Amino acid sequence: MAISDWPEDERPREKLLARGAAALSDAELLAIFLRTGSRGRTAVDVGRALLHRSGGLRKLLDMPPARMKHLPGLASVGRRALLLAALEMGRRYLAEELERGFSLDNPEPAARMLTAELRGEPREVFAVLFLDNKHRVIGFEKMFYGTVDGAAVYPREVVRRALEYNAASVIVAHNHPSGVAEPSQADRDVTDRLRKALDLVDVRVLDHLVIGDGHWESFSRRGWV
Incomplete structure (x- = not known):
């Protein structure tokens, strides 16, 4: 079943806007950046696979881009760029307090x-x-x-x-x-x-x-x- 067929309040983007980002699982947050899944798998499924393959969200985001591109679902330059840009934006947001x-x-x-x-x-x-x-x-x-x-x-x-x-x-x-x-x-x-x-x-x-x-x-x- 595609994410578009899910109940609206369970779709990652709609869930984020209605209930806040903290309500989403790590896989759901990744799905927002991935945007689409692969054959037979939703973006959330791909997100779960990425987390399992890398050992968790922290290890995934700390991974060098050269290694990240070999993970299923992150071969796209655009997807990797979105993830890394979001990570850097969070760092800069916190760094402003310094x-x-x-x-x-x-x-x-x-x-x-x-x-x-x-x-x-x-x-x-x-x-x-x-x-x-x-x-x-x-x-x-x-x-x-x-x-x-x-x-x-x-x-x-x-x-x-x-x-x-x-x-x-x-x-x-x-x-x-x-x-x-x-x-x-x-x-x-x-x-x-x-x-x-x-x-x-x-x-x-x-x-x-x-x-x-x-x-x-x-x-x-x-x-x-």
Whole structure:
């Protein structure tokens, strides 16, 4: 049965417009970009097959275009371009919050934007948001890079950049490439070193966010900063 023969409230596009994108499954969202299926299969069927073949939506969208084109249903340049453009649009939408002047008064918006920046990194990346005295963003930098086992963090470099930005506070963050966001003892030790170094120049560490795969943890929420 073709999608056009389905009840109207079950068709992916109509369902999205009536109930919102969150109501759609991953396969239904993919079907909107695929637009058509193949012989004997609807676009939703092709979407399910793509998810199964790639190991899920995240792995599909993280796949290099050169590999993506070999998947059934994505041989078309147009389809691949639509998917990649949608992914980049989402990243840019979140990245706009990193622009100078955006205020961060709780962990949620910071975690949202930092997840977009760090979640896909194959190695640990330590990043810093520099804020003014009203918690508005005045700078963002990925400062230290490591392996999947850890990143070497140098507090003196964070202090130096904080002074150059004339920052009143910072939010630091790093990703766990394993996907597990639970902070380690090493993460706590680094945070203590940073806090002590920045205290000397009257710059406050507001939070340390650990970014996993689809989840994040906040030191401030745990009462650790």
